[in-house]
Amino acid sequence: MTNERPWLAHYPEGVPAQIDTSQYASVAAVVEEAFERFRQRPAFANFGKTLSYGQVDELSRQFAGYLTGVLKLTKGDRIAIMMPNVLQYPIALFGALRAGLVVVNTNPMYTARELRHQLEDAGAKAIVVLDNFAATLQQVVEETGVKHIITTGIGDLLGAKGVLINFALKHVKKMVPAYHLPQAVRFNDALSQGASHPLPKVQLGHEDIAFLQYTGGTTGVAKGAMLSHGNMIANMMQAGAWVGTNAKPGEEVVITALPLYHIFSLTANGLVFIRLGGLNWLITNPRDMPGFVKELKESNFTALTGVNTLFNGLLNTPGFAELDFSRLHLSLGGGMAVQRVVAERWKKVTGCTLVEAYGLTETSPAACINPLDLKDYNGSIGLPIPSTDVAIWSEEGQPLPQGEVGELMVRGPQVMKGYWQRPDETAKVLEPSGWLHTGDVARMDEKGYFFIVDRKKDMILVSGFNVYPNEVEDVVMQHPGVAEVAAVGVPDEHSGEVVKLFVVRKDPNLTVEELKQFCHDNLTGYKRPKIIEFRDALPKSNVGKILRRELRDEKKVAAG
Incomplete structure (x- = not known):
């Protein structure tokens, strides 16, 4: 072993x-x-x-x-x-x-x-x-x-x-x-x-x-x-x-x-x-x-x-x-x-x-x-750490060899019992064998050191606190002047990342200030968008899902 x-x-x-x-x-x-x-x-x-x-x-x-x-x-x-x-x-x-x-x-x-x-x-x-x-x-x-x-x-x-x-x-x-x-x-x-x-x-x-x-x-x-x-x-x-x-x-x-x-x-x-x-x-x-x-x-x-x-x-x-x-x-x-x-x-x-x-x-x-x-x-x-197994798995749920990049999985006595009264959510992250899906993409070197390559999905990390784009978007969509919104993380030298919103307006008179105030009233400080950009349209997949990744990547291209 x-x-x-x-x-x-x-x-x-x-x-x-x-x-x-x-x-x-x-x-x-x-x-x-x-x-x-x-x-x-x-x-x-x-x-x-x-x-x-x-x-x-x-x-x-x-x-x-x-x-x-x-x-x-x-x-x-x-x-x-x-x-x-x-x-x-x-x-x-x-x-x-x-x-x-x-x-x-x-x-x-x-x-x-x-x-x-x-x-x-x-x-x-x-x-x-x-x-x-x-x-x-x-x-x-x-x-x-x-x-x-x-x-x-x-x-x-x-x-x-x-x-x-x-x-x-x-x-x-x-x-x-x-x-x-x-x-x-x-x-x-x-x-x-x-x-x-x-x-x-x-x-x-x-x-x-x-x-x-x-x-x-x-x-x-x-x-x-x-x-x-x-x-x-x-x-x-x-x-x-x-x-x-x-x-x-x-x-x-x-x-x-x-x-x-x-x-x-x-x-x-x-x-x-x-x-x-x-x-x-x-x-x-x-x-x-x-x-x-x-x-x-x-x-x-x-x-x-x-x-x-x-x-x-x-x-x-x-x-x-x-x-x-x-x-x-x-x-x-x-x-x-x-x-x-x-x-x-x-x-x-x-x-x-x-x-x-x-x-x-x-x-x-x-x-x-x-x-x-x-x-x-x-x-x-x-x-x-002691009594803890960590492995890298493929999308298909197979363990990957050393050096390969995949999802970081953890198993040990410190892994939670599950999510309170949410068996469906628990089943998404906890395998019957006790392995927990972390949602992070990583690799392991020959000595057993692990390296995070990227965050899986679209989570934004502001000063160590998780910000989930879905929650921010759900709140912003409650504003009557908003038609569509996507929240992504953009690099920030102070907090690692900050939230940026891309918004398609329903009300052409909606201002950045007004939307920021709305977010201020409904979201904790670290979840509030620091940057808001209005767009005529947002990139979408063939099934109509907004592609946050494209918005993030276009940021990198612009920055690069």
């Missing part, structure tokens, strides 16, 4: 071929082990406030007590968490998991339309939402099955300083739109109410669902990937084995700038580093690059995960190159392709190789990672 897995011969020293997931029954068990083992160590830091593992244990225990003792939620109920990286996030997350609930991670930037779909689809009974985004929830909550709302302000766990922060955000910076949710309970009140209820005794196993992690999938309608406790434990242990002796338990400080509601950050930072007793330094607004650099200066960081645009942004921010990188030993890039020029510059400035990894929401997320002792950027997504 080994010759079918050439990568095993090139594994970093000490990394096993297989992992044993039987030592933990659930994600909650992993977290509770860390609480015991690293009780006095710092766990999360944000806005100058640090919580120890013991404190996170106590607060998440209170939150679990509130969910089960007061709200009477039971094992398997879905709870949405709609927050950026603030201290309340891990408390709500771990509290929900300890209560046996299924966590539905919700992007705070969702429009009302997107939020309604997700809450309805997941059948969420409760939601924890940051004040800044509660106005969006107010618009749709009546149309969903959500019974319980917990609201919180950025400063709620920051003591006296937090009161000032909350006041400034609301009244000075005007960053909290007014909302009216009379049934809502404040997060801190929920904690005090939960304190008098015991931590529920919930029997959880590998088959139980831990997360409904929503992803567009190639059809464009957001679907919930069912990630079980078994999936998450597997990926945590796979990545943990890969990190191996590169990380020292109880000594790591990982910069968590990608939102924890994104699967990459959730697993890599929120879980792998928790198991190591690391300190997650939460960055609430990484777009404020000068502020981000200031945080880095104070943090004494040892590890940083991010997407290409984040690394590129830091490199272009004054003051970054002057930071102390002496403790930095892990820079991990995922979510989108790492560009060679960014990786080379990162190495030059920090002295630390930017290691690329590859994964999907459907694989919890890691499938391939480059060796962490990589000397230089190699353009590869790395080697399959």
Whole structure:
């Protein structure tokens, strides 16, 4: 069998071929082990406030007590968490998991339309939402099955300083739109109410669902990937084995700038580093690059995960190159392709190789990672991690020999159970034999390193977030002045790609500004088109299907 897995011969020293997931029954068990083992160590830091593992244990225990003792939620109920990286996030997350609930991670930037779909689809009974985004929830909550709302302000766990922060955000910076949710309970009140209820005794196993992690999938309608406790434990242990002796338990400080509601950050930072007793330094607004650099200066960081645009942004921010990188030993890039020029510059400035990894929401997320002792950027997504098989298949579903280009297929204990209540969609991507279709086109070299050649289909990748042309087109077609539309990705130096629309007008007076405003009202920021071009006609196949590929190719010809 080994010759079918050439990568095993090139594994970093000490990394096993297989992992044993039987030592933990659930994600909650992993977290509770860390609480015991690293009780006095710092766990999360944000806005100058640090919580120890013991404190996170106590607060998440209170939150679990509130969910089960007061709200009477039971094992398997879905709870949405709609927050950026603030201290309340891990408390709500771990509290929900300890209560046996299924966590539905919700992007705070969702429009009302997107939020309604997700809450309805997941059948969420409760939601924890940051004040800044509660106005969006107010618009749709009546149309969903959500019974319980917990609201919180950025400063709620920051003591006296937090009161000032909350006041400034609301009244000075005007960053909290007014909302009216009379049934809502404040997060801190929920904690005090939960304190008098015991931590529920919930029997959880590998088959139980831990997360409904929503992803567009190639059809464009957001679907919930069912990630079980078994999936998450597997990926945590796979990545943990890969990190191996590169990380020292109880000594790591990982910069968590990608939102924890994104699967990459959730697993890599929120879980792998928790198991190591690391300190997650939460960055609430990484777009404020000068502020981000200031945080880095104070943090004494040892590890940083991010997407290409984040690394590129830091490199272009004054003051970054002057930071102390002496403790930095892990820079991990995922979510989108790492560009060679960014990786080379990162190495030059920090002295630390930017290691690329590859994964999907459907694989919890890691499938391939480059060796962490990589000397230089190699353009590869790395080697399959322990207990993971990766293969290249032809269009006909046959394995292809080394060097051939085809669809990247993944099989392993981290592969999702399927899409929530969508057996038809699940059947499209999951083979009965356990192989997952990634929709990416790749090849493997003789050492077992994989290289992404292109994205299959037409997905657009904006700063590591998937944008599905179907969804954008569906929304734009709702504008009465639009006859036809095609959305494609065009290269962008800041975000990798941006969305470009080609539109045939129904109303000859429709303007670019008007259409951009319509998109602004109906789509999250990263999905909004940056460029709109009006056309008299769009290229079509003989069956009338709009050929996005031709529009993309004509861009390249024009650019070339």
